[in-house]
Amino acid sequence: MGRQSMLFQLLFSCILFSGVSAEIGSPVAIRIACGSTESSTSPDGKLWLKDTGYSGGKTAIIKTRNVLAPQTSTARYFEMSDGPENCYNITTQNGHYHLRFFFAFGSADNSDLEPQFDVSLEGTLVFSLITGWGGSRGLSYPEALLYVEDGAVTACFHSSGHGNPSISSFEISQIDEQAYAPGSSWSHHVVLKVVKRVSCSEKNLRGYESRAGASVWGGDRFWDSDLGLDKGPTDSLTTTERINNTSVAPNFYPESIYQSASITSTGASVSYNIQIEPNQNYSLWFHFAEISSGIAAKEQRVFDILVNSQLIFPDVDIIGLAGAKFTALVLNKTVFVEGKTLVITFRPVQGSILVNAFEVYQLVRMEYTTDPKEVWALQALKNSLALPPRVGWNGDPCVPQEHPWNGINCGFHFDKGGWFIDGLDLDNQGLKGHIAKDISYLTNLQSINISGNSLYGQIPPEFGNLTNLVVLDLAYNALNGSIPETFGNLPRLKKLYLNGNRLSGAVPGILLAGPMHGASFNFSDNPGLCGIPGVRSCGFVLASGAKVGIAFGAFIFAMVAVTCGFCLWKRRQNIARSQRITTTRSAAYAKSRTQFTKDLQLARMHDLGSPYRERDPYREDEPI
Incomplete structure (x- = not known):
């Protein structure tokens, strides 16, 4: 990771944890308003942090209202010039987390055209936003559960070349270590991708747990209603009675999902048809509580549960298994489905069918990561x-x-x-x-x-x-x-x-x-x-x-040679000057001395009558 990314991550981590509750025993909760330049508080009192300073992408205004954070209206989007993949790396403590995104788009980021892109979590491809996702709450608000073991939640958005990936919000909520994985050795190696989470009853419309006063350890799950699902005729049943054994570890389910139910007439079955990805494993969770005034003892309501015509739970007796009326019962099963449709069927054995809620998770095996x-x-x-x-x-x-x-x-x-x-x-x-x-x-x-x-x-x-x-x-x-x-x-x-x-x-x-x-x-x-x-x-x-040594030695030698040459030349100049002076003086002295000697000799010969004096040629009497 580059220096700029590292500095940003450290800064971003400090900012993020300023919004996390410091209460001992409280779960980590991080909420990010993507593209926002200011942190804000939603109407339900939750702090939403700005993501200003993120190293990539641009910010834009979106038209779709964020029901989780209606005070924000921004998104961060990534053009191809930003690269084919862009990521959020959110530092947090290791643990089990519930993640939720809100994807939206607008005119500045995508010219009001729905983009298509993929989303990976911890290097594993989990969500693919294909044509039509903008009109589906389940696709525009996707959720997943995963374990973090490297000190950071990494979510990357991969461009498919059809528009610019755009994200409006990102939530990270810590949940119990054993949530949705009782005794499962594979739990740390899979991502549980939410396919459906349904609170049955046409009168119980969609909602978030936090708005129903549920435990913060539940991850603020969203529960849809079964209104509109292909299930056959049912009636709605509700109660205000308290339900036992609901908000307990490890899953901390809200009491409200057990206080309503869809119920059939005596002897009638009910089926739910859910579109899924083929050839995948799915974890199914069923929630029951006997809330009907007409049922008071065990064996008065008994039914089978089938998945794609395969019996997975025979003779389900709610009171018999839960131990009492108005008491929660949770059943879990993992199944492999080859086709594109998951059909959950409740078939009566005794009396009618009552279903309070159910959840469907796709098991996405986590990719092996790079060294x-x-x-x-x-x-x-x-x-x-x-x-x-x-x-x-x-x-x-x-x-x-x-x-x-x-x-x-x-x-x-x-x-x-x-x-x-x-x-x-x-x-x-x-x-x-x-x-x-x-x-x-x-x-x-x-x-x-x-x-x-x-x-x-x-x-x-x-x-x-x-x-x-x-x-x-x-x-x-x-x-x-x-x-x-x-x-x-x-x-x-x-x-x-x-x-x-x-x-x-x-x-x-x-x-x-x-x-x-x-x-x-x-x-x-x-x-x-x-x-x-x-x-x-x-x-x-x-x-x-060696080259440096030779060059230095050559320089010193040249300096010495120049100095010696100068001294020798100077010495020769001095000697020549001395010789010229001496020669001049000696020549004048020698000339005067020679003339003087000659004159002296002539004088002596004249005075002594030397026979060797010079003869006068005009005198005949002079002897030769």
């Missing part, structure tokens, strides 16, 4: 890769199986009982981020294709942890730095495409042998990359630390 470690890794990648909102990536990546994440391939661990990620296919998606090292937690990955985007930064060495990787395509991005040596830790790697990036340095030697073993590697169009066979060799390649 939480891998979900968190994908959320980290979602942020680092800067996935555009249209891609989605909300909820669980592999479930519901009808709505996997875009660009995700899933596999199933039969031994561990869970989903894992074995492929990423995000080529040409306009990604402009970087590859987070958290990708190393996706240890089951066999194929990665993130080519044709604008990813920058270095290739994380953590890729070396993906030992199941067979295909890695990072071509045509803007990745820089060197190719990690850890790629040598990928024994199954057969296709490696790093061409068209800005990588530099030497190709790890262990990768060069790949093509010799049938692998296909491409390192071209990386100007700074060397060691590519037939393209460019690296020569003597030094480690980066």
Whole structure:
């Protein structure tokens, strides 16, 4: 999960729990007015919290009145630009919960056209809103029971391409741990989807338990009337007498459902026809209390209960089983139904038929979820890769199986009982981020294709942890730095495409042998990359630390050489200057000294009458 989503969830959780009763022993109750910018209180005194700050979707005004929160008139809707799946993640304590939604639409969100979409709870597809849901209370106000074991209720809305999913309210009510699951080992692994909850009697119209003063541990269930059901002729019977054994653990039924009933004439049967999904398991709950003044003892009213002509409860004697008149009796049975119609038949054995209420739940087996470690890794990648909102990536990546994440391939661990990620296919998606090292937690990955985007930064060495990787395509991005040596830790790697990036340095030697073993590697169009066979060799390649040391040493040597050269040149200049001065002085002294010596010698020869004096050629008497 991304940082923004995490911050929102923490903030939202604090806001939500401000509306939860702090009374010890009280159940958790969270009510959200979707799309509302302000929290409000409904006429029955319930606090409805705003959902402002939710990271996705938009708000719109709806025309349909919300009978649960008439003070609100908003909805949150999700366009395709928001992604194919959008989720509410509501932090709460672990436990058993009753969930109810109100779906509505308007002009701004859907141009007054009924959208079609799916709703998943805890990764399991539970509701499908198909054509006509807007005119059905059961479809526009769907309910379900489930267990929360990871500290949050997750509800996701999946687009089908027919309009924008739109939700007006979301209720979460805690119920007893054993409610609707007495001694059932499967209870924590199924969602009970409400199909019908009927309080019989044409005089007892629909209503919510909270408005009848029922226990808060009941989850504020909605009870419809059997008016309009295909059941045959019946009369209505009511009483004001108190009913025993009603609001008791674990189901805390309201007394009012036992104070009215549909009754037939003596010897007549009654059947209820209910449309269902075929080939599913259904949990049936029947409620009885003898309230007729004409019946005072056991064996005066006896009947059989059949489902699709199969006898499931023979010889039901209300007083005999309950122990007394005006005492509640509850019978439960789970059946498998192949067809699209569930027919509940009450067949008389003695006297007439009396039915107070009944419930029908579809058992939806919960999906195995994806390894939480891998979900968190994908959320980290979602942020680092800067996935555009249209891609989605909300909820669980592999479930519901009808709505996997875009660009995700899933596999199933039969031994561990869970989903894992074995492929990423995000080529040409306009990604402009970087590859987070958290990708190393996706240890089951066999194929990665993130080519044709604008990813920058270095290739994380953590890729070396993906030992199941067979295909890695990072071509045509803007990745820089060197190719990690850890790629040598990928024994199954057969296709490696790093061409068209800005990588530099030497190709790890262990990768060069790949093509010799049938692998296909491409390192071209990386100007700074060397060691590519037939393209460019690296020569003597030094480690980066050695390169830095050599460069620093060369700089120091150059500085010393320049300094020494300058000093030598200066010394030579000084010597030359001295020589010029000395030569000039010596030459003048030598000239004067030579002339002086010559004059002195001539003077001496003249004075001494030297025979070697110069002869006068014009004197004949001079001896030669």
